[in-house]
């Protein structure tokens with residue numbers, strides 16, 4: 001520490017805690033937070049400018065007391081905040097994937113404020129299974145004989161591999177040894193499950209004979225993984241789930257498909273190709289299918305396992321199911337979202353992910369013009385605004401080749417580079433996540449709700465100003 005004579009009159013933390021102003025702070029904040037904030041203010045002063053005359057103890061105390069509330073507020077700031085997603089990715093993993101419908105939020109609040117019948121059968125007055133709240137609906141919506149739910153799709157796969165193939169072999173196409181989101185790699189999950197990976201075919205071409213040749217007396221499972229976040233073009237050949245299911249049937253080996261998206265309705269007729277619903281995936285014949293709850297299904301994080309009774313039912317009793325189980329809040333949310341799907345029309349408008357994917361381009365465009373008008377009303381004439389066409393990605397590693405036509409508000413300023421505008425938006429309140437393109441800041445309106453437009457306009461107008 002440099003010799004800083006200016007700070008020789010600094011009060012101690014103990015003496016600060018004696019002051020009435022601090023005592024009143026202690027009534028509304030934890031002691032550790034107040035003490036930590038006082039220490040940080042003192043440290044900052046000690047590390048500061050050593051020049052000038054030394055203020056008196058009282059002056060120092062007043063200055064510290066002035067800074068303390070802001071320091072405490074910074075410490076207590078909500079680490080997780082709402083953000084506006086104008087980045088043009090509907091299921092954005094870094095932004096929390098699927099926004100939840102109001103029905104799901106209400107169900108969470110209603111069942112979690114007090115006690116709930118999580119594992120209690122109110123008719124019989126005895127213990128029951130927490131899965132009861134979603135199992136029946138999942139069976140009805142997918143046509144499966146049996147359904148199970150765990151923490152997420154990675155957990156669902158881990159459980160299936162451990163429960164059905166530990167110590168034995170699982171055959172996967174080399175073109176499907178995928179990595180999703182950095183830490184999810186099929187070979188790693190396989191290793192953790194205790195199953196042995198057997199690769200079939202090549203990266204770009206795998207035929208049914210490749211699987212056939214790889215089958216041995218040790219084969220426990222044939223695995224098909226949806227290529228969620230990339231596609232292979234050119235000289236390619238793939239084995240369909242139906243082909244694989246027929247081979248499994250002949251060889252007496254179960255087939256597991258990782259469907260990924262959890263889509264419950266087919267969206268091909270809506271101009272969104274490549275979504276295979278869980279019902280269709282099961283109809284193709286694999287004995288067991290896994291998916292995420294928070295991608296195209298539009299619910300909370302969850303790992304869904306549906307399929308034949310003989311394959312799925314034993315997994316519910318596997319010790320890993322206990323380690324990977326869902327909590328009451330997410331079960332309440334999932335149950336509420338599944339109830340919306342009882343009426344497909346209701347799901348299309350009531351599940352936010354579906355509503356965003358299916359909204360007509362003209363409606364997105366109208367919202368973009370509304371945003372422009374609202375920004376205009378608050379920003380200077382120097383801020384250039386235009387509405388441009390663009391493409392929204394469904395995201396979540398759901399449909400790598402699909403882009404939905406959308407409307408973006410393009411923002412630029414002769415004096416403020418677009419990167420600076422973006423940095424200011426990220427630090428704004430609420431923070432806004434956007435994209436850069438062609439020297440402009442692009443705000444995709446497909447993922448912005450109508451009621452977020454005023455806040456977004458305010459954030460853009462603020463970003464124009466100096467920081």
Ligand SMILES: *Cc1c(COP(=O)(O)O)cnc(C)c1O
Pocket residue numbers: 152153154155180184225226227228258259260261291292293302303396397398
């Ligand atoms: C997203 C995805 C996963 C991982 O799912 P989580 O729910 O994030 O664990 C696994 N497989 C496929 C095909 C996916 O698309």
